[in-house]
Structure formats: structure tokens, C-alpha cells
Amino acid sequence: MYNSLFGSNLKYDLKSSLVVFLVALPLCLGIAIASGAPPMSGLIAGIIGGIVVGSFSGSHVSVSGPAAGLTVIVLDAISSLGTFELFLAAVVAAGLIQIILGFLKAGVLGYYFPHSVIKGMLTAIGLILILKQIPHALGYDKDTMGDETFLQADSHNTITEIWYAIKYFSPGAIPIVLISLAIIVFFDRPQIKNHKILGLVPGALWAVIAGILINQFYGIFQPSWQLDGEHLVSIPVVDSFASLGGLVTFPDFGLLATPDFWVIAVTVAIIASIETLLCLEAGDKMDPYKRISPASKELVAQGLGNTVSGLIGGLPVTAVIVRTSANINSGSKTKLSAILHGVLLLVLVIGIASILNLIPLSCLAAVLFVVGYKLAKPSLFINEYNKGFNQFLPFIVTVVAILFTDLLVGIGIGMIFGIFFVIRTNYQRSVIVTELKGSYLVKLQKDVSFLNKAPLMKKLSEIPSGSEVILNATKARFIDHDIQEVLNDFIDSSPDKNITVTIEGFNFNLNKTI
Template identity: 30%
Template sequence: MSSADVRRESVFVRLRDDVLASIVVFLVALPLSMGLALVAGYPFENAAAVGLVSGAIGGIVVGLLSGSPLQVSGAANGAAVMVAVFVKDFGLEAIGVIVLVSGLVQVVAGALRFGPIFRAVSPALIQGMLAGIGLLIFASQFHVMVDDIPPGTGREFGGIINLYSLPEAMWKGLTMEEHRPAALVGLLTIILIFAWSEFAPKRLRALPAPLIGVAVSAGFAWYFGLGLKYVPAPDDLFTAITLPTSAALLRLGEGGLWMAGLSLAFVAGAESLITATAIDAMQRHAARTRYNRELVAQGVGNMLCGVLGVLPVSGVIVRSSANVQAGGRTRLSTILHGVWILVFILLLPGVLKLIPVASLAAVLVYAGVKLIRIGFVKILWGQDRVEAGVYAATFVTVVATDVLTGLAVGVGLSVARLLYSFSRFEMQVDEREGRFDVALVGAATFIALPTLAGALEALPSDARVHVDLSRLSFIDHACLDLLVNWEQQLEASGGELALDWESLHGLFNERRLRATPAAS
């Protein structure tokens, strides 16, 4: 095969993978888009269209501009909950202006290059966040899978409520006539997804397992005439679009409205950039995230969402991880998923109305379980117990409260650990035959200067001293400068100092070379 043939085949493979992945993401995005619009407080008759328009903007507009090629944007939990609060405080007519302000703030923040701030996130925190979100999705969508409303929706500690009421949902699915057909369709969907993923012939496995699960389950429900809830697709997409009125624009003079837009910009930006970091860790095909570009892309998408009066968008871990797991290779999969939303809602709304809500919920139940990586926890526990604690705290807080609080707790613990590591310092002095062996342990920062200086000055002025640096995790310029100056003072008094420079690496050796001339 010639190199040209190899390139053509490679392009075809990437195109095929992106198209198939986009279908999977589309199926995952449908229930999320519509459900979050209801959470945010939009009227039931418009909720589906509002969420789907946001999904289309997140896929097409943000996807085209995105700095994270495989991240999929759309309506997300954190932003939807904030919008629900804003609806109560400012009214539904002000939401478009607030979202517009948040988009503008994100564009400015990206232009000022604030994006990489969110890159400094530990893998334990990211995986704890993903596992927490996965459990929340499982708990809420399990109720939907039996055609029931998650009891924790819109309530404080809603995730916990959804979790402890799971046995009740199972009982309804097993015993109650109005819930049993949905439970059957949901279970069938999960079995089909698992079976297709594990046992389908290799030549057929390119077809996405969720597509097979939803298609077969929808056909099963139609054939047997099961009484189920189906996707409430609107007949007219434009019912979701509400352009800002002059009265709403005049409210731009309200300080509270600007504070709402600023807080929404931060929440949506944090969700997007931390999700982008997580997706970088999950995939090996696409380029790494360009954080400032991603922040600008999110801002442009939210400015458009504000103008159209729909839900704000941000990077969504469920859709993004589904994109990676389904084999997405380039930003085309993200863009196409938005195109499919538009095509179906504009041209084929009747097809959407044939899809059981229980089947789409089953796709999310399966996706939620996949986000909980037990193997990672075992490895982390064996390598670093403190990082395992960060994982556990992030996971528990995400489940008990919300994603942003969980991230705040995880970041706080990571910073506390960092501060502890950089404040932990001790000296071990051992005298043998008139020679003093001094071992420095921990992090020698400026905080340790009083301890280090006091211990060195307590040694005889003419002593022979060996300083072991091999057990240091870090040493800063202030401590290096103290050692160099003390070496000069000791030699002037007839003493001798041997510094174990060769035990240090990288930065330490570089600083030694700069300090040596001054010591001679």
C-alpha cells in the first residue's frame, strides 16, 4: 500500500470514528439538554427546545472555536442550578442578559490569558470529581429510567436523596404497572449496550453501542405498544428563542445583574476548563487543550446563548467522556453532534418522539457507572494515601453538595497538603570524631531560615561539617544563600564545610553552579 493510500485510509478511519462518536454524544446530549432546562426553571412547553438549542450552540459554535478538540459543550449541572437561582431573583426575562454578560466576561478573561490557572489540578481531584458526577448521574437517571421523577430534583442534598431512594425506584419498576414497562425498556437498553460493546463481531463494533441499544429498545416499545414517556420534542424550534427586550437591556445598569453574570462566568469557565483537563488525561489522539482559546470559545457561545435567551453552555464531562470513549478523534465529532441536534429538531422531530425517555436515561446510567473507575482508586491508595484522601473528599462533597463545592474542597486540600509539604523541615545533627554530619530533611524554604541559621550557628566556629542535601524535596534561593555565606564564615574561622551538591538534581545543581564562584 502506498503512502497516499495509507493517508487516505487514515483520513477515512478518523472520519468514520468521528461520525459514529458524534451519534453517541447526540444520544447522551438529548436527555441532559432537556432535563437541565427544566432544572433551570424554564416552562415545560419550551424546556426541550431551550436545552436543545443550547446543545446545538455548544456543539457547532463552541466546537468550531474550541481550544479543547474533544470536549463537548452544552447545558451543564452547575450553570443550570445557578440559572434557577437567577430566575427566582431576577425573573426569566433577565436570564438572556445575564448569560450575555457572562459570555462577555469569559471572552475578556481568555483575552487576558487567565485560562491556564485551571490547569494546576491533581489527577486525584479530577478523578474524584468524575466519580462523584458519575454516581450522581446514575442515581438521578435510574429514577428517570423507570419513568419517575428523581425525588432530589431542585432540593438541597438532592444527590443524597436520589441515592437513598434507589430501592424505592427499583420496587416501582418491579411491581407497579405504570413504571414496569419503562424499567423493562431501560434494562433492555443497558443489556444491549453491554452486550454490543463486549460481544459484537469486530466488523460491526464500529456501530455505537448506545445507538444499537436505543434503536432496538425504541422498536421493542413501538412493536408491543408499551405505555411509556417519550422525548417531548417541540414542533417548532423557534419557540425556544426569546431575544432580549429593551426592558431587559435597560437592567444592565443593575449591579446585581452584573454580579450574577460574573459569578456565572466563573462557574461555567471553571467547569469547562477543569473538564478540558480531565479530557486531556483520558485521550491520546487530539492536541492538548489551549486554555485561553477554550475560554474565549465558551464566551462566544454564551454570548450567542444570551442573545437567543437559552441556557448557558460549558464543557460537560458526561458528553465529553462519551465522545472519547466512543472513539472521537477530532473536533468534527463535537461539531457533528450539534448538527444532529439541529437536523432532528428542525426536520425530524417526529423521530425524536419515538424514542422512550427510559432508553435515553439508561444510556446515562451506563455512562455514569463508566465514570467511576475503581481501578484508579486501588492504584492511588497504594501509591499515595494523602492523594487518596483528596480523591475521597472531592467525591463525597460532589455527591453531597455540588460539583463546584467538591472542586473547592479538593483544591483546598491540595493546597493545604502543598503548604504542609513546604513547611515541613527538620535538621538531624550527628557528631562523629570531631566531624558534624548535618542532614536536611523536607523542604528548605525561607520559612525554615530561622531553624537552619540557629542550628548552624550553634556549631563550633572551627568545626568540620558535612551537609547532606539528598533528603530534601525542595530548597529555595534564600536557604542556598545562607549555606553559601555560612560556608565563607566557617572557612574564615578555620572550619571546613562539605556540601553534598551531587545529591541534588536539576534546579539544585543549576543553583550550585551559580553559587560556586561566590564561595571560592
């Protein structure tokens, strides 16, 4: 049922695609501007991410497009290579590398990200969305909507930007964002969302229509409140086929034989692949139907998307968690919603750009507020806390690290903590010693490595003289050579302490039972 692209699923996917379109539109433009690239390159990447990647992807819920996590890399790469056209050639090469990685089944690496880090990433992105939209909600639009890093290009940061927004707010933005929020919340109620008529159009679209009408109302009755210029969406207007051709940029392969070119291509391919695999794993966890996406197939789809995007002037694409989250929360059933959002970007940006340019950013901020809240609900913190210290600490470290750096650095820090606690947990559970009336059971479980050598020696040395000891390895899958030596030394010395040792479940030769 859920694999069908049409039939009863179409109305859900079409509705979701509208919401994802409204979320993607400002982010595509903002990420392009923040990357030092033409605004149209972000929209092209969004279109390709929807139509091309969506068509070849094996994920039912993931949505691809230009990624904020690559902003700094793109900005530096364009500067390093010298022109945007040379960078586009590197994007094409990066796409081909991703296709090769996909055929080599490199996507399996995505299954090794700790759960706590994935949860932390989702929560952090939700908080960033909320914090970053506060200035736009107040009508202070100096920073682009696609910027998710803590330190901004204008020397401000996420916190100081909010302070400046409070000082220099635009009064007309506040009623727009409040009314838009009220509309979205109203239409998100189950009885409205599931209504046969009222549920056909998403609340986000009604909010955008309301935002445009309110701003036009200002122009008539309160001109000083009307939002214009940087406070509105700004899409290049296409009024003829000739002007459309002028917005498309083609790659320059002039540096193909240089080391710098391939360093950038490989960097983009690896970072884009990592971000995609993280988003894919997160999307599968949020998917209400718990479907598993083929990770290596996704790398091939992303590679095809980047190859096409680079050939026609688009930024690199990855699976993107903000759009994916909006897609899932809007009730998407299949990947048709991702494809349709790309079609909407293509048709509406070309066909009605002048109307889209009337949308206030404060109105779109309301849409992103709701997406951010659903990613970072207070209940998520409580649930992770209840799972125990070993899960909560990597989770909260990942959240804080992403908030105060950027996505990739924060994920790296979170991975270090996550892996440390995985090793720590396995380390603690690998050797268990229990005592009952002078008899000791030493259980070796799972993998017992050299890391367990010191605690094992300590536990064995504390066994008193005259005891009976059972060394049990029935549940051990691997026992390091260092551990074998410790056990042999204990068996050799046991007669001196009058300790009786029995061996169970070892698949290699310890000293003979005493």
C-alpha cells in the same frame, strides 16, 4: 493524521457524535427544567455548544453544552433579575467577559488544578451518573435527568430518591433498561466494535431503537406496562417555521447599567470558565492520544458560544465532562464529533421531535449507566490508593464532597485538600538531613520557605557537638529570608559546640565558612 477532520476519521467521529447526541438530549432538557428555564433553552445551548464552541475550540475531544454545575446559579439569577430575557442578556455579557479572559491568557490557571482533584471529579461524576439513573431505570422519573446535586428541588436527595423509586417503580421500565444495557455491552465488545459492518452503528443507538419498540409492544400486548408522559423524552414539537420562531427567546438589556446585572454576568463567566478548564484538563488526561488543548483559546471559544447562546435564548454553556467522556469512550478522533453532535441536535430536534419523544428515559438511563461506569471503575480507586496517602486522600475527599454537595462545592473542598497536600509534600522534601559517621549533610531542595523554619531549627539543634556539617543548597531555587537567618544563627553558634560548618551552592552570602 489525528488533526484531519475528514477522511479515515469521519466514520469514528460520526459514530461518536451519535452517542454524544443520545447522552446530550435528555441532559439538555433536564438541566433547562432544573434551572427554571424553558426546555428549548437547554437544547439551544446544546446546539451552540456543539456547533459554535466545537468549531472554535482547540480541543480534539471536549464537548460543550449546558452544565449541571450552573443549575443553581441560573435558577437564582433568573429569580434575582426577574425574567428569563434579562438573564439572557447577562449570559451575553458573561460570554464577552470570557472572550476577554481568553485574550488575557487566563486559561493558564487551568494547569494548576491538582491531578488527584481532577481524578476525584471524574470518579464522582461517574458515581453520580450511576446513582441518579437508578430511579429512571426503575421508571420513577420525578427528578430531571440533568440534576446532579445531592439535595434536590423536591426535598429529596440522591439516596432517598432511590428508595422512592424502589417503592413506586414502573414494571415496564425494568425490561427496557436491562435489554438496553445488554445491547450496549454487547456492541462495546472489541470484536463487535471493530467489525466492519456491526461496528458502524453504536450500541447506544440500537438500544434506543429497542427501547422504543419494546414500549410500543407494551401498548399492544401489555398496556399497563407502557411508559408515557414523564417517563418519555419531551421535546417541543416544531411543525412550522412560525412555531420555530416562537421557541426562540431574545435577551432584554434593560438592566445593563445596574450592579446586579454585572454581578450575575461576572459570576456566570467565572464559574463557567472554571468548570470549562476543569473539564478541559480532565479531557486531555482521558484522551488516548495525549493531546494538549490550548486553555486560553478554549475560553475564547466558550465566550463566543455563550454570546451566541444568550442572543438566541440558550442557557450558558461550558465544556461538560459527561459528554466529553462519552465522546472519548465512543472512539472519537477529532473535534468533528462535537460539531456533528450539535448538528444532530439541530436537525433531529426540529425534524423528528415526535419520534424522539417516543424514547423511554429508562432506555437513556442505560446509556448513562455505561458512561458512569467507565468514569468510576473500581480499578481507579485501586490505582489512586497505590499512589500513596498524599494522592489518595485528596482524591477520595473530592469524590465524597461532590457526591454529598454538588460539583462546584465539592471541587472547592477537594482543591483545599489537594493544595494542602501539595504544600505538605513540598514542605517535607524541602529540607533533608542525613548522617554518616558523625558527619551531617543538610540539603535544601527546591523552594524553602518560612514554613520550614521550625523543623529546620529542630534538626539543626539535634546535631551533636564535635560534628562536621555541610550546608548544601545546590538544588534550592528559592530560600526564604527567615531560613537564611536560621542558617546564619547556626553558623554563628557552631564554634561554641565545636561544630565545623562547610557551605556549598548558596547564591547569597552566608557567614564565612568556619
